[in-house]
Amino acid sequence: MLSIPSKLPQVGTTVFTTMSALASQYHAINLGQGFPDFPMNGKLVELVTDAMRHNYNQYAPMPGWMPLREVLCEKFESLYGATIHPDSEITITPGGTYALYTALTTILEPGDEVIVLEPAYDSYVPNIIVNGGVPVLVSLNDDFSIPWDRVGAAVSDRTKAIMINSPNNPTGSILSADDIEALRQLIRRQPMFIVSDEVYEHLVFDGKAHHSLLRYPDLMENAFVCFSFGKVYHCTGWKLGYCVAPKALTAAFRKIHQYNCFSCHTPSQVALAGFLKDKDQYLSLGAFFQEKRDFFFKGMEATRFVLKPSFGSYFACATYNRITDLPDAQFAGVLVKDHGVATIPVSAFYQDPSGHHLLRFCFGKKQETLEKAIEKLTRL
Ligand code: PMP
Numbered sequence: 001m002l003s004i005p006s007k008l009p010q011v012g013t014t015v016f017t018t019m020s021a022l023a024s025q026y027h028a029i030n031l032g033q034g035f036p037d038f039p040m041n042g043k044l045v046e047l048v049t050d051a052m053r054h055n056y057n058q059y060a061p062m063p064g065w066m067p068l069r070e071v072l073c074e075k076f077e078s079l080y081g082a083t084i085h086p087d088s089e090i091t092i093t094p095g096g097t098y099a100l101y102t103a104l105t106t107i108l109e110p111g112d113e114v115i116v117l118e119p120a121y122d123s124y125v126p127n128i129i130v131n132g133g134v135p136v137l138v139s140l141n142d143d144f145s146i147p148w149d150r151v152g153a154a155v156s157d158r159t160k161a162i163m164i165n166s167p168n169n170p171t172g173s174i175l176s177a178d179d180i181e182a183l184r185q186l187i188r189r190q191p192m193f194i195v196s197d198e199v200y201e202h203l204v205f206d207g208k209a210h211h212s213l214l215r216y217p218d219l220m221e222n223a224f225v226c227f228s229f230g231k232v233y234h235c236t237g238w239k240l241g242y243c244v245a246p247k248a249l250t251a252a253f254r255k256i257h258q259y260n261c262f263s264c265h266t267p268s269q270v271a272l273a274g275f276l277k278d279k280d281q282y283l284s285l286g287a288f289f290q291e292k293r294d295f296f297f298k299g300m301e302a303t304r305f306v307l308k309p310s311f312g313s314y315f316a317c318a319t320y321n322r323i324t325d326l327p328d329a330q331f332a333g334v335l336v337k338d339h340g341v342a343t344i345p346v347s348a349f350y351q352d353p354s355g356h357h358l359l360r361f362c363f364g365k366k367q368e369t370l371e372k373a374i375e376k377l378t379r380l
């Protein structure tokens with residue numbers, strides 16, 4: 001057998017695979033991997049079934065089903081005041097991860113540097129490395145705000161892009177208007193691409209605004225903005241998302257996409273095109289998940305975990321120094337095996353996993369699941 005020289009010698013199996021396997025092995029409650037344990041909307045189930053029955057079962061157009069692109073562009077206009085052309089500036093992709101990966105493949109040449117803020121969603125760094133790029137890591141401040149001075153210091157003449165993620169996984173933080181201004185200053189000093197991961201776009205709480213890059217035409221000039229239907233419409237298994245970018249960038253993105261995937265699952269696209277005509281389906285999501293966040297935070301007050309605020313996404317991070325001083329990966333192992341609750345150690349979102357003491361909880365679950373988990377955590 002031939003040996004394979006790994007392009008990613010430093011990585012193993014993802015933390016989500018590992019923790020979900022442990023959760024099922026130990027019959028633990030899974031507040032680890034980010035997926036809802038409640039059913040997706042029945043209307044969407046009917047729409048996808050109808051689409052299949054009506055024979056929407058052959059290849060969709062390479063950039064995506066046009067009515068879906070159109071309804072998304074109407075949403076961009078009404079939510080973000082952005083005029084995006086459905087024919088030339090949006091591409092439907094098999095998930096948000098693929099959209100991010102393809103954006104990086106589109107722009108990176110060997111040796112290009114990409115600024116990544118840590119903790120970072122676990123696919124970013126491997127995606128950069130596989131594409132020949134060099135991740136340049138900058139740690140967030142303790143309160144998860146962005147240290148723009150250190151980001152500025154990380155820029156070099158090889159910087160090709162910066163990756164941003166709001167609402168943020170794993171921290172639950174969101175970009176503010178000041179962050180947008182700081183990003184603008186950074187890019188004025190040295191032009192670079194922005195790869196913006198906005199898969200949790202509608203999961204923003206407390207009446208705050210989602211500062212989508214789509215709102216800012218100057219920043220959009222060099223941006224790829226990536227979204228996921230799975231994350232917001234409770235159908236992570238559909239693996240469907242999209243990438244918005246200006247015409248020239250979209251053309252370059254599609255060059256890669258057409259030979260990697262060509263087109264995405266047709267019935268799901270037809271279904272979502274119908275579903276999204278009803279604006280309430282996305283306008284109600286913030287309140288829906290905020291209720292879960294509030295329920296979880298209230299319940300966790302009875303435990304010895306201390307949650308950091310979560311303003312968006314369906315994640316919250318907690319410290320636990322009143323319980324143990326074990327590193328987070330070890331403590332997550334103890335929690336799932338001995339206490340029946342699966343979480344994600346935040347060290348999995350750092351290239352240097354040592355010295356971290358934070359666990360990520362997913363509160364995008366049924367109330368009874370959260371209740372059961374809290375009851376177990378209260379015993380610690
Ligand atoms: N980015 C972030 C921050 C995520 O949490 C996820 C969730 N998996 C993704 C991208 C990918 O989304 P998808 O499942 O659509 O690939």
Ligand code: GLN
Nearest residue numbers: 016017032033034035169
């Ligand atoms: N985005 C999800 C999370 O952060 C997991 C997706 C995956 O398993 N790759 O939990």
